[in-house]
Amino acid sequence: MASHLSPGNSINEGQKMYGGVTRLNQQARDWIVTAHHGENNNWGEYNTVEEVISAAQNRAKVASKTMPDCLGGGIGASSPVWMRDYSKPNDAEPSEPLAKQKIRAALAEAGSDVQRMVMGHTPQYKINSALDSMAWRIDVGASQGVMGGTPEVLEIIHMGGDNDEDIVSVLTVDGKRVDGSDRAVFDSSIMF
Structure with a gap:
């Protein structure tokens, strides 16, 4: 959208920081196709609901920690993918002036x-x-x-x-x- 691609906005700054759209796409592609879940029970051999929940939580933690910055790794992080200008702080008017x-x-x-x-x-x-x-x-x-x-x-x-x-x-x-x-x-x- 034109408003997000104008000079001085967060998306253009993010593109510069991460090496442009081509580099953003490459980082995302590399992360998606590379096994990054560690020693999880990826085959679904679980005995209890607690094991399923624990494995899912572990996968989410590992995935978040290994996610490239351009995809917004980490809880609450902003990036070209996770734009939070309209939502932070929660339950209040956004702090983003624009x-x-x-x-x-x-x-x-x-x-x-x-x-x-x-x-x-x-x-x-x-x-x-x-x-x-x-x-x-x-x-x-x-x-x-x-x-x-x-x-x-x-x-x-x-x-x-x-x-x-x-x-x-x-x-x-x-x-x-x-x-x-x-x-x-x-x-x-x-x-x-």
Whole structure:
């Protein structure tokens, strides 16, 4: 997208740091095709559920540690693959000063009728929106290996409201439907 390929942004800086797109692709390809899981039980010969979980967690740890920087090795790392400008810090307005400008440009590039972007991979304590509800962060860290968060679902009913507006809600495990506007985070530095 044009907004992410302009001078001075994080993606261009990342390309310079990692040797350009060709080098990024080569590093990713090398990591994917090289065995990097160590001494795991890759054949699936397990006796208990605990052994399966332990092996999966071990594979994830080894894979993360051996992942090239260009793929964002490490929990919470930013890279050309794992862009977190709209999601960090969790449950708050993004700290990236140009986040609102970037997401507006990305949404415009995607189409004149695109109103929001839904994203994961940066856990929040609950589904929420930021940047004037243009960024919906849905990763609630529900797996025990991440945050053990409570599962939630983002529901978008396209043109379901008055004047054909979208209805955006969060569905909770206890059966509640929370209006999307109640999950908007705000910049805490702005005083009313």
